[in-house]
Amino acid sequence: MNPEYLALPPARRRWYGPILLLTVFLLEIMLWQHLERQRSFCQTTGVRFASPIATDVLDQVETFTTSDKNTQGIYASFWGQQDVTISTSNGRHADAVVGIGYYGSAEDCLPVPYQQGCSPSIYGNECALSEALAQTLFGSTDIVGMKVLAQKKTYTITGVFSAKESVFLFPTQENLTCAELRGVSWDAPKEDVETWCAAVGLESPQCIVYGPQRVWIMTLFCGFPLFVVGVAFFVTTIRWSCLWPKGIGTVFWFVLAVLAALMLPNILDSLPGWLIPGRWSNFAFWQDLAQSIHEQQQAWKLCAHYWPDLIRR
Structure with a gap:
């Protein structure tokens, strides 16, 4: 001693x-x-692709998911990032906003806590704004049900999530370069992802983010x-x-x-x-x-x- x-x-x-x-x-x-914070953010296995996913491939994925061929039971949601300009009926607008377009589950694509409302669904023109963007456009976060104009479409706000940056979450089928997968096996995630990509007609992933393993x-x-x-x-x-x-x-x-x-x-x-x-x-x-x-x-x-x-x- x-x-x-x-x-x-x-x-x-x-x-x-x-x-x-x-x-x-x-x-x-x-x-x-x-x-616990990381656990809520890393519930899915992320996949990154070198080029945007075509619309017809999204249809193939949806068909494969509900078919008997999906023996792994994998469910996918897709998302991508782009700059968008958003305006409101009161004349305010925000340029170079971080736009997160998604196809599938918004919660899987952007797992953030909500201050007001909830995440948007894939049906209809629903969207969600970050706290910073809500303050810029409306001067308040109590804006559920209000409307904004982006991508030449009118969206109804369903929720406001916590973020210091100006972020806009909306459904789309364009410029999707990432996927979040549920149902990937615990023991062989890499093989499962590569097999699934080949089965649905997607290109080989550029990178795999092992959320649950992390x-x-x-x-x-x-x-x-x-x-x-x-x-x-x-x-x-x-x-x-x-x-x-x-x-x-x-x-x-x-x-x-x-x-x-x-x-x-x-x-x-x-x-x-x-x-x-x-x-x-x-x-x-x-x-x-x-x-x-x-x-x-x-x-x-x-x-x-x-x-x-x-x-x-």
Whole structure:
């Protein structure tokens, strides 16, 4: 043990444990709050394409989704970003607004919390505005039911979402370059996405954003401080067990070993398939996995980034 720690008065040493636990507790609160925010933003598997998706391909996707060929049960929503100009009947207008056009579920394409109303549907000319854009056009966020003019169409406002930038969310079938998929398998997301793209007639994805897998990795990271505390407690228990009567120590470690053996299958079942090698003796698996992760990171850096990607960080 550290001699400097032993040199401290016993009264001061007693405070080290509670202070450490309090620090870990506060750190865990911050980490889990951030995780819950990311969990709401990363419920889908994102796909980025190099060119806009044609309207006839959207029809093919809709037909495939409801057919028996969709054995994976994947449901897709599409979106894209473009600059739009918006005006109101009171003469106000906003130029170079971030326009997020979507086809499918607006909540999957732009998962943001709403201050007023709700997200627009795909039916009819409905839209949603960011808080900043609502203040610019109307001077208020209480604007549900009002109308705006954009893209030579009149839209009815269904909701106002939280955002400091001027953002306009509206249904469209043009300039869609991204997709958000639900139903992608947990164990083989890359293979599922590529198979689905080929089945519906889409080009090979430029980049895949693994939302649920990202949340799983962040969950491990959030639990790391608790893991460190658990290891410290385990080491302390080993030291104190040397002072226990021999019979009590033997029973304690036997029960602990049985519990560990019972928990191991559940722990292995909770791991995703892409993290489990076919043979545990195949050490090349981990090198290939690291290479695959590196390639995905490079593909993400090279593809175009949009405003919804910022809120997912």
